Structures are given as structure tokens and as C-alpha cells.
Amino acid sequence: METLTTPPSPELESILRRELMTGERLLWSGRPDPSRLRAVFAIWFFAVPWTAFALFWEAMALLPWMASSHTPLGIQWSFGIIFPLFGLPFIGIGLGMLWMPFKARRKAAQTIYGLTDRRMLRVTAGTKRESASVLISQMGPIDVTADADGYGNLRIQTGTRIDSDGDKITERFEVFGVPGVNQLESLLLEQKTPA
Template sequence: MASSQKIPKQLRQTIEKELDRGEIVKWVEQPIAYFFSGASITAVLFGIPWTSFAVFWMWGALGFQLPNFQQGTQPEYLFALFGVPFVIIGFLMLSTPVWQWQTMRSTVYVITNKRAIMIQGSRTMVIRSFTPEQVKDVYRREKPDGSGDVILGMRRWKDSDGDTRSEEIGFVSLRNVRKVENMLRELAQIDSHNIP
């Protein structure tokens, strides 16, 4: 398997199980695992005042003093508990970089002679395959250092309010994004009906 020595054993085994007979890996790589990206920095910057205010609100609800349970449960103690979900949400926002890094470390991208494959997850895995027809309209976002993203498609859905949401699907945080885009364009030229 090309360039697979740096891929964790569990992901290598998943790739091997996913391959069809006669399918050959031409390229395999994990994304660059960043702690901080635009999305995670935004979450942290929003999470700092959110969490601070939630903690301050709970402290104020307790009368700016630690609870004294020797006097029994006071109504303000129960009132202060309403702030707990907001503190939890704040800590989740503050931990976004860790979750993002973990997601990147459990993701691998593969290009074979038949398709492109995206594998994400460690316990429960999400595996997406893209046939030659599905990679005909790829495009890339390239940074000055040559890294970037190759976008394969867009997923659209309606949220609970009925608003349309969208998410780009592709190979993100690649080291040599132009090389991967060219490989995907070569894959797109293959007639999948004639693939053995």
C-alpha cells in the first residue's frame, strides 16, 4: 500500500478490508492534524466569554459564596443549577481544538484505480466512496505553502427550522493539494463501466 507506513494500524486494516479484488491503492494520506483552524479558533473565542458569563451567573445565583449544605438545600442552590448546561456547552466549545485534532488523527484519504475513499472515525467508522463520475467537478483551495483542500461535493439538508444547510465534502488539510487534485481528475477520466 503506497505511503501507508505512517497510517495507524487500525486505519490500514480498514483500508485493506474496504478494497475490492483487483483494486490498487495509488495514494493514501492522513490530513494534517491542526489543533487550531478558523472554525476551532472561532469556537474558542466565542466559548471564552460564554463560559465566563455562565460561571459568573451561577456564582451570582449562589450569592457570590460557596454553598453551605449544613443549612440544608436553599432555593438559590437549585436556581444556580440552571447554569450547568450553559457551562457544559462552554467547555465543549473550549475543547473544540482537541476534538478537531482527534478527528483528523482518525481520518484517512485513499485514491485507488477505481475510486476515491474517505474513512473517518475510530470506533464507529464512516466510509464514503466516490466513483469516477462523482469526482468530475472537483475543485481545490490552495494555501501559499501548497497545502489545502480538494472539494468533491456538497451535502445539503434542511434543519429543524426548515432552513437549508450545506456542508462541503472532500479531502481537507492535504500537504500537496495540487497533486491530489490531479490524481482525482485522472480518476474522473476512467470509464467506471469498464473497470474490471
């Protein structure tokens, strides 16, 4: 096996090896660097104003209760209950969006990729194990983006389909944030090319 990076944790390596079929050879393994997932924080450009407005809404909706001596009882019990309840899901959505980048980084730390002589695998070993793979024979065009230090993303087109609106959807298997992505591409192309 050729390892292009510092070896993954023994636990992740063991989980990846359990995914191999009988006679399948592991040619490469690597894991994403969670600290390179800075782009996932772009959602905060939307999440921060959303959450701030939702909190402002909730504060204004609770105002009839805080100014109870000046608010008529009917308004206090109708709008004072309905509006605060209406704002709670929006606060929840905002907090969820703020949490998403941390969740993505945690998932990346628990993910390992592997290239075998038959397929490309992705295994995530969080609270539940998730596994996905694509056979080399099913792979279409490959797109690679790499930084100057060799870290990058690899996207493998696996097919197309038409959605319910009639739009063409390209399906891809994606490998994110791995070191030596150009070397991984070379190994993958060697496997795709018939001998």
C-alpha cells in the same frame, strides 16, 4: 500506489486497505496534519466569553448560599437552587465548545484518505471506525485551496438537495489538511476523465 506524503501509519494504511472492494486499486493515500487545524480554534472567540459568563452566572447564583446569614431562607431555598441548576447546562455547553478543537485534532490524527480507481475514501479509526466514500462517477466540480507548502483542502461537490425550508443545499465530500493537495487533484481529474 503513488504516495504524495510520508506514508501513513501501518495501522491506518491497513484499515484503509480493508475498505477496498475486490479488484479496486489504491492510487493515493494520505492523512491530515492535525497541527494545521488552527482554524478550529476560532470557536474560542465565542466559547471563552460564553464560558466566562456562564461561570460568572453560576457564582452569582450560588451567592445566596455563601452569604447565608444575610439571605432570607425562602430566597436561599428557591433562587439558591433554581438559578444554579439553570446555569449548569450553559457551563457544560461552554466546556464542550472549548474542547471541540482538541477533539477535531484528535480525529484528524486518526483519519486517512484514499483515492482508488473507483472512488475517494475517508476512514477514521477512533473508538469506532467511521468510513465514507464517493464514487468517481458521482463527483461534480472540485474546489482546492492550497498553502505555499502544498498542504490544503479539497472539496468535491456530490449533489444538491432542497431542505425542509426550500433552500438549496450543496452536498460535498471534503478532504482536509492533506499534503500535496494539487497532485491529489490531478490524480482525481485523471480518474474522472474518460479514457
